[in-house]
Amino acid sequence: xxxxxxxxxxxxxxxxxxxxxxxxxxxxxxxxxxxxxxxxxxxxxxxxxxxxxxxxxxxxxxxxxxxxxxxxxxxxxxxxxxxxxxxxxxxxxxxxxxxxxxxxxxxxxxxxxxxxxxxxxxxxxxxxxxxxxxxxxxxxxxxxxxxxxxxxxxxxxxxxxxxxxxxxxxxxxxxxxxxxxxxxxxxxxxxxxxxxxxxxxxxxxxxxxxxxxxxxxxxxxxxxxxxxxxxxxxxxxxxxxxxxxxxxxxxxxxxxxxxxxxxxxxxxxxxxxxxxxxxx
Amino acid sequence: xxxxxxxxxxxxxxxxxxxxxxxxxxxxxxxxxxxxxxxxxxxxxxxxxxxxxxxxxxxxxxxxxxxxxxxxxxxxxxxxxxxxxxxxxxxxxxxxxxxxxxxxxxxxxxxxxxxxxxxxxxxxxxxxxxxxxxxxxxxxxxxxxxxxxxxxxxxxxxxxxxxxxxxxxxxxxxxxxxxxxxxxxxxxxxxxxxxxxxxxxxxxxxxxxxxxxxxxxxxxxxxxxxxxxxxxxxxxxxxxxxxxxxxxxxxxxxxxxxxxxxxxxxxxxxxxxxxxxxxxxxxxxxxxxxxxxxxxxxxxxxxxxxxxxxxxxxxxxxxxxxxxxxxxxxxxxxxxxxxxxxxxxxxxxxxxxxxxxxxxxxxxxxxxxxxxxxxxxxxxxxxxxxxxxxxxxxxxxxxxxxxxxxxxxxxxxxxxxxxxxxxxxxxx
Numbered sequence: 001x002x003x004x005x006x007x008x009x010x011x012x013x014x015x016x017x018x019x020x021x022x023x024x025x026x027x028x029x030x031x032x033x034x035x036x037x038x039x040x041x042x043x044x045x046x047x048x049x050x051x052x053x054x055x056x057x058x059x060x061x062x063x064x065x066x067x068x069x070x071x072x073x074x075x076x077x078x079x080x081x082x083x084x085x086x087x088x089x090x091x092x093x094x095x096x097x098x099x100x101x102x103x104x105x106x107x108x109x110x111x112x113x114x115x116x117x118x119x120x121x122x123x124x125x126x127x128x129x130x131x132x133x134x135x136x137x138x139x140x141x142x143x144x145x146x147x148x149x150x151x152x153x154x155x156x157x158x159x160x161x162x163x164x165x166x167x168x169x170x171x172x173x174x175x176x177x178x179x180x181x182x183x184x185x186x187x188x189x190x191x192x193x194x195x196x197x198x199x200x201x202x203x204x205x206x207x208x209x210x211x212x213x214x215x216x217x218x219x220x221x222x223x224x225x226x227x228x229x230x231x232x233x234x235x236x237x238x239x240x241x242x243x244x245x246x247x248x249x250x251x252x253x254x255x256x257x258x259x260x261x262x263x264x265x266x267x268x269x270x271x272x273x274x275x276x277x278x279x280x
Numbered sequence: 281x282x283x284x285x286x287x288x289x290x291x292x293x294x295x296x297x298x299x300x301x302x303x304x305x306x307x308x309x310x311x312x313x314x315x316x317x318x319x320x321x322x323x324x325x326x327x328x329x330x331x332x333x334x335x336x337x338x339x340x341x342x343x344x345x346x347x348x349x350x351x352x353x354x355x356x357x358x359x360x361x362x363x364x365x366x367x368x369x370x371x372x373x374x375x376x377x378x379x380x381x382x383x384x385x386x387x388x389x390x391x392x393x394x395x396x397x398x399x400x401x402x403x404x405x406x407x408x409x410x411x412x413x414x415x416x417x418x419x420x421x422x423x424x425x426x427x428x429x430x431x432x433x434x435x436x437x438x439x440x441x442x443x444x445x446x447x448x449x450x451x452x453x454x455x456x457x458x459x460x461x462x463x464x465x466x467x468x469x470x471x472x473x474x475x476x477x478x479x480x481x482x483x484x485x486x487x488x489x490x491x492x493x494x495x496x497x498x499x500x501x502x503x504x505x506x507x508x509x510x511x512x513x514x515x516x517x518x519x520x521x522x523x524x525x526x527x528x529x530x531x532x533x534x535x536x537x538x539x540x541x542x543x544x545x546x547x548x549x550x551x552x553x554x555x556x557x558x559x560x561x562x563x564x565x566x567x568x569x570x571x572x573x574x575x576x577x578x579x580x581x582x583x584x585x586x587x588x589x590x591x592x593x594x595x596x597x598x599x600x601x602x603x604x605x606x607x608x609x610x611x612x613x614x615x616x617x618x619x620x621x622x623x624x625x626x627x628x629x630x631x632x633x634x635x636x637x638x639x640x641x642x643x644x645x646x647x648x649x650x651x652x653x654x655x656x657x658x659x660x661x662x663x664x665x666x667x668x669x670x671x672x673x674x675x676x677x678x679x680x681x682x683x684x685x686x687x688x689x690x691x692x693x694x695x696x697x698x699x700x701x702x703x704x705x706x707x708x
Contacts, residue, residue: 046565047567051546128354128358129358129361129362132358132359132361132362133361133362133363135362136362136363136364141364215351215354218346218347218351218355219354219355219358219359222310222342222344223342223344231345231347234347234348234351235315235322235345237348245542
């Protein structure tokens with residue numbers, strides 16, 4: 001009798017595992033499908049864009065065409081500079097603000113924090129005209145700084161880091177203080193190292209957002225010297241002429257390539273830090 | 281707002297006087313342009329502006345790619361509200377009322393004052409000027425203009441036992457031919473549709489082909505009253521819905537614009553309606569012999585025009601306005617217009633452009649290009665009203681509701697008219 005139940009138990013657990021595996025694969029494939037299609041289309045001539053033939057001729061011509069259609073080399077440099085600038089400034093600013101909100105008492109703290117949180121409710125697109133005017137007064141129209149500035153004081157970043165800092169045990173801070181660390185020393189030696197997973201997760205979200213951002217960069221910049229890859233990419237999505245899937249997928253793979261590779265390389269760290277930071 | 285503008289003008293003037301000091305009489309122009317037909321258009325615009333700048337060392341012209349038509353109007357209005365509008369831009373002809381409403385453009389009549397200039401204003405096809413004038417003033421100069429035409433696959437016509445040189449000339453013929461052209465496999469699945477009229481995104485444009493042919497106009501010239509619930513409009517929409525529902529010659533549901541040329545190349549549809557902006561694309565990529573014809577007639581022949589016009593912006597110095605005018609005159613002049621047409625497929629906007637040698641040679645090798653010009657005679661203004669985005673949006677929603685079958689044509693259009701009335705009431 002007891003042997004029987006054990007067998008059934010083993011059986012169901014094996015069943016469970018198989019079902020889980022199938023489910024995971026199915027979801028994974030579904031999620032991966034657009035990427036598979038993009039790879040297929042990008043490496044084949046246009047005629048095979050909507051037809052599947054296993055032995056269709058391979059080509060790199062789509063990449064060549066896409067690369068030549070816009071000054072992508074320049075755009076890449078701009079995008080990398082942009083995301084570096086945004087993410088680093090966000091880290092500095094959000095860390096300082098979050099530290100203040102998490103560990104200091106000052107008049108108007110709740111009100112100020114509410115204002116910061118309000119930012120999460122406002123779509124950045126609504127502020128385009130206002131931001132543009134500010135950038136013009138600052139004389140920054142058509143610079144990479146103008147693309148970055150409106151995003152530097154990120155409400156999301158402040159909120160996220162504050163929550164993380166608040167989970168740090170006060171005892172650690174006190175211990176550091178006994179060791180003779182000052183206010184900023186404590187931040188640097190205690191809080192920042194403990195919040196590493198949050199930084200990693202937030203950094204990834206921020207980098208991918210700004211890598212993909214289109215409308216604001218298009219509006220605030222005018223020249224090849226300042227524009228990011230997304231603006232170059234948009235030349236291909238011209239509805240009037242019908243979409244050339246081969247070129248557009250090649251260009252998309254090209255522009256998202258660096259991000260994809262970075263993600264694959266740091267996959268484990270990312271997934272872990274997401275789980276710890278609680279962003280989903 | 282007005283304070284910002286003044287600051288903007290002040291700064292602009294300061295910058296300009298600074299420039300004046302260094303290089304005598306140099307004028308800086310910023311020119312926003314959209315791209316709706318693929319990468320080649322952007323290169324051609326850049327080439328043309330470079331050429332102009334080379335011939336006019338006193339003018340510095342900065343051509344700025346501004347995305348799709350939608351992106352371009354957003355960028356332009358943002359820049360204008362921020363106090364730094366471009367000096368000139370190519371924007372949809374139907375956005376004229378929006379630009380007037382925002383008070384950011386000037387009529388060409390203000391700057392084109394000599395007799396020669398006035399003659400130039402009348403040198404374009406009247407079909408294109410319908411969308412460029414209001415209140416007797418010209419606000420836009422036609423440049424990248426188009427009109428929808430019908431493309432047909434001659435091989436498919438042959439296979440169906442039709443004369444490959446004879447496209448359908450009326451609605452009835454279109455349905456009749458369409459039935460012959462629709463092919464099904466053994467399971468009853470359609471492998472080739474007779475007809476494809478794309479309806480995603482902005483279905484109102486091709487639908488306006490049908491309403492024009494049914495002899496009804498969708499909005500008045502003043503741009504403040506629509507005609508959506510007219511029985512003839514309802515009739516046109518019922519016809520469009522019946523193409524799938526009753527006659528079974530068109531794929532049911534919303535049909536993608538972007539995928540339409542590809543579907544035509546892959547023989548998923550034997551006839552397609554789409555813009556002349558596609559001519560160069562179809563010529564280069566169709567793997568079979570194809571023809572281009574005017575849209576079929578019903579009560580009359582007809583089609584809307586479409587595409588973008590040049591506008592001159594208000595917040596510029598007189599020198600900049602004069603230089604902008606000069607540039608627009610140059611780029612729409614016959615030789616340049618012909619080059620632009622050949623590179624993109626847009627319809628050359630003046631009769632003189634069609635008489636240039638380049639154009640004559642082009643048409644000789646590719647007579648299909650002539651169809652758009654012939655159709656202009658029957659063309660009407662594209663639907664344009666104040667609050668244009670909202671009003672066309674209302675009509676688009678109604679069309680989609682009828683096409684997907686969630687509402688009857690009559691009900692959908694009646695609702696649309698009521699909503700449009702609400703939006704436009706302030707402009708009457």
